Amino acid sequence: MHNSAASFIFNNAPQLFSGIEATVLILCASIALSIPGGFIFGALRCAKNKVLRYSTRAFLEFYRALPMALLLLAGFFLIPQIFQIQVSGEFVAVTAFSFWGSVEIGELIRGAIESLPKIQTESGTTLGLSKTQLYRYILIPQALPRVLPGAVNLITRMVKTSSLIILVGVVDVVKQIQQIIERTKDPLIGYIVLAAVFFALCFPLAQASKRLEKRFNPTGEPL
Amino acid sequence: MVYVQISRNVPVLVFLFFLYFGLVQIHIILEAKLCAILGLGMMGGAYMTESFRAGLIAVDKVQIESARSIGLSPLQILWHILFPQAFAIVLPNMLSNAHAILMETAVCGFIAVPELMCVTRDQIGMYYKTYESFLMLTVSYVVLLLPLSLIAGYTERRVRNAQFGR
DSSP states (O other), X not given: OOOOHHHHHHXXXXXXXXXXXXXXXXXXXXXXXXXXXXXXXXXXXXXXXXXXXXXXHHXXXXXXXXXXXXXXXXXXXXXXXXXXXXXXXXXXXXXXXXXXXXXXXXXXXXXXXXXXOHHHHHHHHHTTOOHHHIIIIIIXXXXXXXXXXXXXXXXHHHHHHGGGGGGGTOOOHXXXXXXXXXXXXXXXXXXXXXXXXXXXXXXXXXXXHHHHHHHHOTTOOOO | OHHHHHHHHSOHHHHHHIIIIIGGGXXXXXXXXXXXXXXXXXXXXXXXXXHHHHHHHHSOHHHHHHHHHTTOOHHHIIIIIIHHHHHHHHHHHHHHHHHHHHHHGGGGGGGTOOOHHHHHHHHHHHHOOHHHHHHHHHHHHHXXXXXXXXXXXXXXXXXXXXXXXX
């Protein structure tokens, strides 16, 4: 009962850090998968084909409209039923998060490419660039800086939402802290430490996003 | 500022745990629903603060200067000039915040608030009808969230058109 935050952290350091490690690993895996996924999804969203465009739009809206907790639970219970395979909580968490990341990053990329002045595309076409060349040399390099702040912001949201993965039985930092609390009977300090951990993970990212935004868009006009 | 930063960078779930389980230690016992309202309110408040700040900044400087030149007091400027314009600008943003808060309610099941998600899990536990329950849950969320998101899209278009017309 008479623990300070420092002794709480010190006494339970290994357990605490293994929790943080699990959270960070899952996040890194999801982010690493979302970036290529985002490019693919963004390309699909930019496609001329109406069926492709509307189906991806529908998928996006659908995915956005459902809470992460539902997606995690549904993935955890429905994937084994449908495909007759065993899945671990980690697998479901990474899958759900990387789908989410891909969809959102894809949307950011689409928004950035569409926000580029039309003259860029036209000039590129005039020069006789092929579609691939146009995207590779003209559009994507200009769109990327505009995507970055939003992408970093998205990662912050992912970090926050990652507290939900205890739902599918992953022993992440939240679960570890709960276990420590059950042992030490010290919920007040425990949850303050937990809040501090998430703050420490998210705050630098939020600041980075703000700085990137200022750097690539110094006038502050909406892109 | 500190409040906004903390609320924006800490997951709601952690807030809820802190309010519900943490405060018990210093003999503050809150009911689960109250905790949920407080936690979500805190998060939502921070997001709303940020959008509203952005809205106030987005109002043209000329507006303030003109208001001052016709002799309005700062309070009058805020109430008659800044507030109506800022409100129009941030309305779509506020609706999307409301959307986010509505989605976050799924978290409240963790602190024994019998909300949609929690009830669905109970149903699955009772009847083993996983597909049906999740389908029902999905439909319920879509029914709750779709109108909100449509209204948000509509107001956004309205606001943008209004700005064009200016």
